[in-house]
Amino acid sequence: MASEPGDANAMRSARGWIALLVIAVACVAARLLVARSLDGTLLLGWQADAAAWRLGAVASGAAAGAALALSGLLLQSMLRNPLASPFVLGLSGGAQAAMALAALLAWKAGGQVSPAASMVVGCAGSVLALLLCIAFGRSRERGLDPVSLVLAGVVVAAMLGALATLCEWMLPPPERAAVHAWGLGRVPEAPPAALLTTLLLVLGCSAVAAWCGGRALDAMQLSDDEARSVGVPLVGMRWSIVLGASALAAAATALCGPLAFVGLVAPHAARGLLGGAHRRTVPATLLAGASLLVLADATRAIIPVEGGRLPVGVVCALAGGPAFLILLRRGAAGAWRA
Amino acid sequence: MTLQVHDMSIRMGAFELGPVTMAFEPGRVHGVVGPNASGKTTLVRGLCGLQPIQSGAVTLAGVPVHAMRADERAARIAFVPQRPVMPPALRVGEVVALGRLRMRHDPLAVEQSLRQVGLLERQRDIADALSAGQAHRVAVARMLAQLAPTTQLIVLDEPTASLDPAWSAAVGQVARACADRGCVVVVATHDFGFLGACCDQALLMADGAVRQAGPVASVANPESLSALFGAPFAWAQGIATQPVAMPRW
Numbered sequence: 001m002a003s004e005p006g007d008a009n010a011m012r013s014a015r016g017w018i019a020l021l022v023i024a025v026a027c028v029a030a031r032l033l034v035a036r037s038l039d040g041t042l043l044l045g046w047q048a049d050a051a052a053w054r055l056g057a058v059a060s061g062a063a064a065g066a067a068l069a070l071s072g073l074l075l076q077s078m079l080r081n082p083l084a085s086p087f088v089l090g091l092s093g094g095a096q097a098a099m100a101l102a103a104l105l106a107w108k109a110g111g112q113v114s115p116a117a118s119m120v121v122g123c124a125g126s127v128l129a130l131l132l133c134i135a136f137g138r139s140r141e142r143g144l145d146p147v148s149l150v151l152a153g154v155v156v157a158a159m160l161g162a163l164a165t166l167c168e169w170m171l172p173p174p175e176r177a178a179v180h181a182w183g184l185g186r187v188p189e190a191p192p193a194a195l196l197t198t199l200l201l202v203l204g205c206s207a208v209a210a211w212c213g214g215r216a217l218d219a220m221q222l223s224d225d226e227a228r229s230v231g232v233p234l235v236g237m238r239w240s241i242v243l244g245a246s247a248l249a250a251a252a253t254a255l256c257g258p259l260a261f262v263g264l265v266a267p268h269a270a271r272g273l274l275g276g277a278h279r280r281t282v283p284a285t286l287l288a289g290a291s292l293l294v295l296a297d298a299t300r301a302i303i304p305v306e307g308g309r310l311p312v313g314v315v316c317a318l319a320g321g322p323a324f325l326i327l328l329r330r331g332a333a334g335a336w337r338a
Numbered sequence: 339m340t341l342q343v344h345d346m347s348i349r350m351g352a353f354e355l356g357p358v359t360m361a362f363e364p365g366r367v368h369g370v371v372g373p374n375a376s377g378k379t380t381l382v383r384g385l386c387g388l389q390p391i392q393s394g395a396v397t398l399a400g401v402p403v404h405a406m407r408a409d410e411r412a413a414r415i416a417f418v419p420q421r422p423v424m425p426p427a428l429r430v431g432e433v434v435a436l437g438r439l440r441m442r443h444d445p446l447a448v449e450q451s452l453r454q455v456g457l458l459e460r461q462r463d464i465a466d467a468l469s470a471g472q473a474h475r476v477a478v479a480r481m482l483a484q485l486a487p488t489t490q491l492i493v494l495d496e497p498t499a500s501l502d503p504a505w506s507a508a509v510g511q512v513a514r515a516c517a518d519r520g521c522v523v524v525v526a527t528h529d530f531g532f533l534g535a536c537c538d539q540a541l542l543m544a545d546g547a548v549r550q551a552g553p554v555a556s557v558a559n560p561e562s563l564s565a566l567f568g569a570p571f572a573w574a575q576g577i578a579t580q581p582v583a584m585p586r587w
Contacts, residue, residue, distance in 0.1 A: 009462055082426070219436045221425035225388045226477070230484060231412030231440035276427025 016273035027291040030298035053189040061187040061297045062290035064252040069289020071248035072263025078241045085264035086249035090129035090157035092258035095250040097160040098125025100167035115194040122250035185257040185313020187297040199251040206244045214278035261320020341522045345394035355546040362522045369533040370526040372543030378526040386415045386493045409440045413488045420495040422477035424465035431461035437483035451482035471500040492516045494525045510536035534582025
């Protein structure tokens with residue numbers, strides 16, 4: 001009798017993993033079998049001559065989705081806030097603004113920004129955005145209030161979005177068009193090798209660190225006093241997460257542009273299927289984030305729009321917005337305390 | 339293994355505590371009592387290094403607690419807060435296992451700790467769905483799981499505030515057992531039954547200062563408690579092995 005609850009939990013966990021894997025395979029299959037040509041024609045089925053492009057899109061989407069999801073999970077755990085995500089807290093916007101500014105300054109100087117430099121600049125923009133949110137979302141009486149933090153994120157993201165738009169507007173038409181398309185969000189079918197490699201490197205290091213520190217991440221969700229009393233070096237952990245989450249958001253943004261809500265929804269989906277322990281949630285979140293963005297990219301191909309192809313950022317926002325509103329009603333009611 | 343406090347003062351906004359100078363002996367349970375906002379929580383947080391101090395020093399067996407690294411503090415000091423937080427989506431057993439974050443994972447130690455607080459059968463339940471009293475018992479279980487031969491100080495902040503009488507007595511036995519294994523045990527409490535039944539020493543606090551300290555029977559008498567709380571107290575018989583002053587209604 002004593003082993004029954006344990007067996008039930010193992011069964012539930014196994015069902016969660018199987019569900020995640022089946023969803024991931026289905027999302028990849030959908031992206032490989034569905035495409036839309038530049039003139040807007042829907043292409044169904046496997047096409048050998050387009051395989052490299054479609055596999056490139058799957059690699060880009062999976063890597064960027066996993067990075068955004070892990071960034072969201074780390075932020076939610078550090079801030080004890082179910083509404084935290086790289087987009088909501090302005091990390092994606094910070095990276096976008098910094099990269100657009102770097103592109104403008106480089107154009108003025110007659111040069112171009114290398115992918116590595118773009119990512120470093122984007123990471124700095126993300127860190128700055130997150131620190132601004134934390135500074136303005138904290139009150140002396142209530143600490144980091146979840147709703148205040150999100151409101152601060154909305155304002156910071158709006159200001160950084162305006163900065164990015166200004167930089168884009170000051171560029172000449174060819175560069176402006178490229179920055180504009182990137183700003184709408186797109187999953188590249190032929191990702192630049194340097195960007196994809198850097199993203200995979202940042203993702204790999206962050207994922208291993210998050211999995212190894214999974215129990216410390218669990219403990220960070222206790223109160224500060226409790227976390228410190230069981231041995232969590234809070235200051236060091238928080239700085240590591242600020243840098244890690246920012247680097248992940250910046251690397252994903254450099255490749256795919258600012259994408260909304262993937263980093264918010266994926267950790268909740270992973271927790272819903274496999275519980276809250278980070279040793280399980282970290283890999284599950286990576287899988288869920290990768291699946292979500294690949295699915296969004298496949299959906300983009302299915303929906304016909306005037307003038308060619310729907311930007312994937314639009315799909316993410318349309319699908320993720322309602323999820324955010326549902327979480328706002330549930331989470332802000334006090335499920336998680338800051 | 340004495341906990342020595344020398345000229346410790348703490349400032350939190352307009353509130354000031356101290357300076358406090360005193361020694362907490364191992365093998366004894368020290369009860370800290372005083373009115374609301376008298377500084378009990380600030381004092382006990384200062385004792386275990388969780389609250390920064392403005393001046394003075396707190397040393398445990400000669401080691402300054404405010405200079406300890408996180409893992410060293412976890413090895414020497416265990417703490418149960420006034421309002422424990424249960425992380426979302428974690429199970430009760432997983433929350434208790436966090437007490438062994440800096441030690442080898444030991445499911446048997448976790449089960450044993452949960453058994454002591456009567457929550458073994460709830461170990462696979464989601465922790466943040468528990469009642470306040472059960473959450474407090476989970477925090478006590480986590481403290482028990484954290485205990486190691488290196489543990490020297492145990493601090494409990496109002497551990498019985500949400501508990502029924504049976505579990506208050508059980509937590510008292512836990513505190514007593516920790517003292518018997520040679521730890522310094524400090525308990526902030528409003529529970530005078532707990533004070534009389536489980537504590538050897540009493541500290542009376544008011545307005546951020548320690549007014550009196552000494553054996554419970556001599557310090558926590560009706561006169562001093564009446565003066566401290568501004569409410570009548572009287573000796574109660576048959577509650578504990580030593581005389582206990584209780585509020586008179």
